[in-house]
Structures are given as structure tokens and as C-alpha cells.
Amino acid sequence: MPLNRKQDKVQFLLILTIENVNMKIGILLKEGPYNHQAADSAYLFAKAAIKRGHDVESVFLYNDGVINASKLADPPQDDRNIYQRWSELGKEGVTILVCVAAAKRRGISEEVLIENASITGLGVLTDIAIRADRLVTFGD
Amino acid sequence: MREEDGQVIKDFMYVMRRAPHGTIYTYEGLEMVLITAAYEQDITIAFIDDGVYSLIKHQDTDDLQIKGYVKTFTALDDYEVEKLYVDRQSLEERGLNKDDLIVDVEILESAEIGKLMEEQDVVIHN
Numbered sequence: 001m002p003l004n005r006k007q008d009k010v011q012f013l014l015i016l017t018i019e020n021v022n023m024k025i026g027i028l029l030k031e032g033p034y035n036h037q038a039a040d041s042a043y044l045f046a047k048a049a050i051k052r053g054h055d056v057e058s059v060f061l062y063n064d065g066v067i068n069a070s071k072l073a074d075p076p077q078d079d080r081n082i083y084q085r086w087s088e089l090g091k092e093g094v095t096i097l098v099c100v101a102a103a104k105r106r107g108i109s110e111e112v113l114i115e116n117a118s119i120t121g122l123g124v125l126t127d128i129a130i131r132a133d134r135l136v137t138f139g140d
Numbered sequence: 141m142r143e144e145d146g147q148v149i150k151d152f153m154y155v156m157r158r159a160p161h162g163t164i165y166t167y168e169g170l171e172m173v174l175i176t177a178a179y180e181q182d183i184t185i186a187f188i189d190d191g192v193y194s195l196i197k198h199q200d201t202d203d204l205q206i207k208g209y210v211k212t213f214t215a216l217d218d219y220e221v222e223k224l225y226v227d228r229q230s231l232e233e234r235g236l237n238k239d240d241l242i243v244d245v246e247i248l249e250s251a252e253i254g255k256l257m258e259e260q261d262v263v264i265h266n
Contacts, residue, residue, distance in 0.1 A: 121175070122171065
């Protein structure tokens with residue numbers, strides 16, 4: 001009996017410890033908004049991870065993913081505004097980064113960028129991948 | 141993951157799984173590879189599904205009016221990217237063999253590529 005109780009206690013503590021492991025997470029988003037679900041999944045994942053206490057350090061936009069950072073879009077009012085979501089996430093402290101090479105191909109420049117996002121290079125993505133405990137990719 | 145002279149070196153795997161010119165994924169994926177290589181990380185590239193077409197010889201993109209980039213694969217050596225793996229089944233399903241490929245690669249079974257994938261710190265699908 002006492003032994004069992006001790007084991008239970010150990011197991012309980014172990015579960016607590018695992019639940020309390022906070023990871024540093026980087027997100028790589030490779031698809032544009034609306035056409036694919038990737039942008040939605042990446043956002044919902046980021047929110048859920050933050051809620052769980054993880055540190056979502058940054059979202060890096062690559063390939064068509066860079067289009068997520070355009071402030072020129074004006075989606076229907078009765079639907080989610082994916083662009084605004086990223087901007088708000090940026091305001092909450094997650095760094096929203098746009099790859100310069102991918103952005104130039106797709107007409108995304110500083111002038112059309114949503115608030116709380118910035119343009120950077122692929123080297124920064126490598127940095128994120130090195131620093132983070134997990135780099136989570138969302139694509140098609 | 142290891143440390144060398146105070147620098148963290150991680151195992152990165154780039155997975156190329158699409159035909160080379162139908163979409164931009166492989167080309168932009170290759171740009172990622174080159175930058176990661178400049179950061180002296182440990183890089184593996186796996187070619188699976190239509191990704192194996194990226195490496196076939198005699199590619200000519202002139203009529204497509206697309207900039208070809210197959211030569212970049214032959215230059216990966218210069219960036220010390222030497223671990224190139226091709227999935228045997230993907231190759232065979234497309235009637236290709238090692239001689240059709242422009243660079244020297246190692247041909248692996250799907251399960252072996254899966255195992256390699258499991259060992260990586262970072263896996264980026266293109």
C-alpha cells in the first residue's frame with residue numbers, strides 16, 4: 001500500500017513536470033491565406049501553444065506565405081480576417097517575419113506590410129530553427 | 141544537435157517531394173538549403189515522390205520560359221551539402237534509375253528515409 005501510494009505520487013509529479021515543459025517554438029508558414037488551410041492552422045496552433053504556456057517566438061512567412069502579411073487585402077466582413085490575425089499576434093509579442101526574396105517575387109514590400117510584421121532574410125529562419133526547440137511547418 | 145566552437149549545429153532535412161517546375165516549392169526550397177548551408181548546419185536532402193524528377197539529366201526549361209536551376213544541385217558539393225538521398229520506390233515507379241540522375245545520390249528504401257527523418261532536429265517539406 002505505502003509503496004503504491006509513493007509510486008502514484010512519483011507518477012503524478014512526472015505528469016506535472018511534463019505538462020510544465022515550456023518549449024520555444026518557431027512557426028514556418030508556406031502557404032498564402034484562404035486558398036489553403038495552412039494559414040488558419042498555423043494561427044490556431046500558435047494561439048493554442050501560447051495558451052499552454054509555450055513560447056511562440058516567431059512566425060516566418062515563406063513561399064506564398066508572404067501574402068499573409070499584406071495590408072492591401074480586404075476580405076468579407078463576415079469571415080475571419082487572416083491578415084489582421086497575424087497583425088494582432090504580432091502585437092501580442094510574436095515576431096512576424098516575411099522572407100525578403102519570396103516577398104519581392106510576390107509584390108510584398110515594406111509599404112504594403114501589415115502592422116507588427118517585418119521583412120527579413122532566410123538567415124533569420126535558420127537562426128530560429130537553431131534556437132527553437134521545435135520548428136513547426138505549415139504548408140500544403 | 142551538437143556544438144562546435146560554441147556554435148550549435150543541428151541536423152536539417154529538406155524534403156523535396158514535387159516536380160521541379162510545376163510549382164516553385166523545390167526552387168525556393170533550394171534557396172533555403174543554400175542559406176542553411178552558409179550557417180554551417182548539417183544538411184540532408186531527401187527526394188521523394190515527384191521530387192525525384194528534380195534531379196533528372198537533360199532538363200531544358202527554355203520553352204517554359206522558366207529559369208532552370210538543376211545545375212544548383214550539382215554545385216551543392218561546394219556548399220558541403222553532400223547527403224542526398226532518393227527514395228527507391230519513387231524512382232522505380234517513374235521508370236527511372238540512378239543513371240538518369242545528374243548528381244551522385246544514395247538510394248534508400250522508404251523506411252530508411254523515414255528513420256533518417258526521425259533522427260533530424262529540423263525537417264522542412266517543400
